[in-house]
Amino acid sequence: MNKKLEAVLSKEPHRGLQYGITVIILLILLFSSTPALGGAHMTSKGFEIGRNILTGIFTPDTSLLFGLGDSGVMYLILQTIAIAFLGTLVGAIIAVPLSFISATNIVPKPVVVVTRFIIMAIRTVPSLVYGLMFIRVTGPGPFAGVMTLAIVSIGMISKLFIETIEDLDEGILESLDAFGSTLFQKIRYGVLPQLGPDFISILVYRFDMNLREATILGLVGAGGIGAPMIFALSAYHWHQVGAILIGLFVLVFVVEILSDKLRHKILRG
């Protein structure tokens, strides 16, 4: 019995060298990256600010947190949700045709290379730069935030859409052809049921991400909960910071739970 065990054990591949090389490469990379740790000059003031932020979170400005006016946290949350929702929608409208012309089973390879390069280029520009560009179009405000999120979402949405489209089962389309279905019928009964649930689930997921992204757009004046938070932070109004952070936490937490449930329901019936 023991011999058998030993025989099995000796068949185990020897990965010692491989692991060693990986560890050495990692260590070299780590040591060459140490400059990133520079620049820390923590003072007693830093500690004080850290403590102030914590006290701010535990004693939030309740009139801001529960206020119903234009500057209250409730309204800011509604605005952030609206920006993320419309942004995802507009992004999806642009992404759908873009992903169909980037799927290898629909268009020839050279076209795919070009369109994927475009998608990648769109994805690289940081969202704040888009924010600045769209402010020229729409003026400062939540509208610029919607357009920024739309463009920023295109990259991920179309990447996942392309994967779904490339997984299309063409056997179904062939059998519909054999029945003598028209093009419209083929799309309605052959394509939509295959793509629909995946597409919706991707969009729900992206909405969840956009909500988080929408919270920082305020930095460039593109609306949402970010701007008041940055103002409060730079003015050292810790109780207001606390109120906004609590609102943000509840928002992200609730939406995450709901979107998980919804995606579960869509994908598994």
Add this chain to the structure above:
Amino acid sequence: MSWYDKLFEAESYTLTNGKKVSQKFTRLPLIIMLFLIAITISVWVTGFSVVTLFTNFTGFWKLFGSMFPPNWSYFPKIWQPLLMTIQMSFIGSFFGALVALPFAILAANNVTNNRVINLTIRFILTVVRTIPTLVSALIATYIFGLGTFAGTIAIFLFSFSFVGKQLFEYIETVNMGAYEALVATGANPSRAFVTTILPQILPTYLSTSLFAFEGNVRYAAILGYVGAGGIGMILNEKIGWREFQSVGMILLAIFIAVIIIETVSQQLRKYLS
């Protein structure tokens, strides 16, 4: 939804073999109506207008056009901050992923069989994940002073929460048979974990960490906006000075760096799976 099914009756058919089947009335009208209400509210709140978009869209292209041709002579000044950005993301992602592992183990209810610990750790992960990276970077600059260290901290926090959440969800799905067998034969739990569960989660752990690193490089590019170091700092500066050709050069440099890193990391991830 039962009120809806009562309102619109299900249609029933009789099959040729005499069996009766019924199909519920389609929910589509209800979904479309809710969707339209959501769109109307959002358009009203955000002031979205297609007309403005089409009439003013030239502004977008004008700004975009002013970035071309990129200012090549500016490149020598870019690679230093660019390298710093990559180093920031590397250190932050590495330590974030490292710290995430014990937290993920404590958060997974099949390995750590204690409801209180599970929920506390999950709560910590969720709280950290809620704070936007830019805000945690800003707070870090207050505490640690302006510079790359603040940015590294922000990236660390994001990687930690992201990898932690993905990993604990994955740990909960692993096959526990071998672990239980080893514990039953008298192995202590930590030894049993290393030999049975770790090999199962290692590929996912590494590829999630790499994925976080990829995203972080792109994200680190904007951290400079709040003074947290890296290429974002000069990006912000050049936008402020309206030197858009230099901005174009910076964006091009980020683009190339991201392509290289994503290609390498995707190859590694393919190898891992």
